[in-house]
Amino acid sequence: AAAAPANGGDAGDADEWAQVGKGRKHKAVVTRQAGTVGHPAMRSPIDAIFSGATKSVIRCGQAQPSATVEGFMMLHLDIDGPVGSVHDALEHHLTPVTLTDYKPEGSDKATSATKNVYLYRLPQVLVLHLKRFQYTGAIVKNHKKVAFDAVLRLGRAVLGDDCPDAVKGAAEYALIATVSHHGKNAAGGHYTADVQQPDGRWLRFNDAQVDLVSGDTVLQEKPYILFYQRVLPQTA
Numbered sequence: 001a002a003a004a005p006a007n008g009g010d011a012g013d014a015d016e017w018a019q020v021g022k023g024r025k026h027k028a029v030v031t032r033q034a035g036t037v038g039h040p041a042m043r044s045p046i047d048a049i050f051s052g053a054t055k056s057v058i059r060c061g062q063a064q065p066s067a068t069v070e071g072f073m074m075l076h077l078d079i080d081g082p083v084g085s086v087h088d089a090l091e092h093h094l095t096p097v098t099l100t101d102y103k104p105e106g107s108d109k110a111t112s113a114t115k116n117v118y119l120y121r122l123p124q125v126l127v128l129h130l131k132r133f134q135y136t137g138a139i140v141k142n143h144k145k146v147a148f149d150a151v152l153r154l155g156r157a158v159l160g161d162d163c164p165d166a167v168k169g170a171a172e173y174a175l176i177a178t179v180s181h182h183g184k185n186a187a188g189g190h191y192t193a194d195v196q197q198p199d200g201r202w203l204r205f206n207d208a209q210v211d212l213v214s215g216d217t218v219l220q221e222k223p224y225i226l227f228y229q230r231v232l233p234q235t236a
Contacts, residue, residue: 050074050127054094055120055160060113063104069120074127085147086128086226090158094118119158122165126152126173128226132181139186145222150175150215152228173228180223194218 043051050073057067077089094117102113132142152173159166176196183189192206194213204213 049124051121052119052123052126053121054117055162056115056117058099058102058113058115060102060104060111063107066105071121074129076129076131079130079132079142079144079146083146086130086149086152089128089130089146090154094158118160118163119154120160120163122154122163122171122230124230125176126228126230128228130224130226132222132224133186141181141183141185143222148175148219148223148226150219151231167233172231172233174231175218175226176229177227178218178221178223179225180221194221194223 051071053069053071055067055069057065059065075090075093077083077086077093079089083089083092097115097117099113099115101110103110104113130146134140134142152175154166154171154173156169159169159171161169163171165171178194180192180194181189182192190207192204194202194204196202196215202213202215202218204211
């Protein structure tokens, strides 16, 4: 539950809040808003569709936990190493990190701490960028197959306990579009887009050519951008 603004200002213009975290023995968490993307006071029609937010929480011994809410319009996901699916990439992106030189607020002494990051506010349309292009002296393309599903289910592994948009600790998204690059390297090739129509059919846009494709065909591609639309639970 949110308490009064930690800085003593009005709720309307405060960006620091003292919160009591669920299941954390009522230890206050100081939460800060980083940037303006996803900030309720800065929402445009585009923000209303695409903006979400992550929350990073740093815990250090007996010190007061510190949390930062940061908006995003797109999640940039690494696909190197053991990452074999979009689920893997999301979990890797949100893996807890150990900080070895962290200084708690009000202290000059460096110590170790744990930083957890999770999805806090969920967008209507979740845009996932699979990082296929990397710079290693030159721009190279990663051609690996990264599995993705027509339905993306997010659970507690990526959602925080206090995510206000989760329903029973979960959220569901349906794939609505993909963008793929065709070519051996970043210097050449071209792009295509697969887009689902309101009637459920998929169309492939390839320059001036538009073709009907199956959903299974879409899932066999190697896209680098995925668009997922939030599926809200049906109400009785």
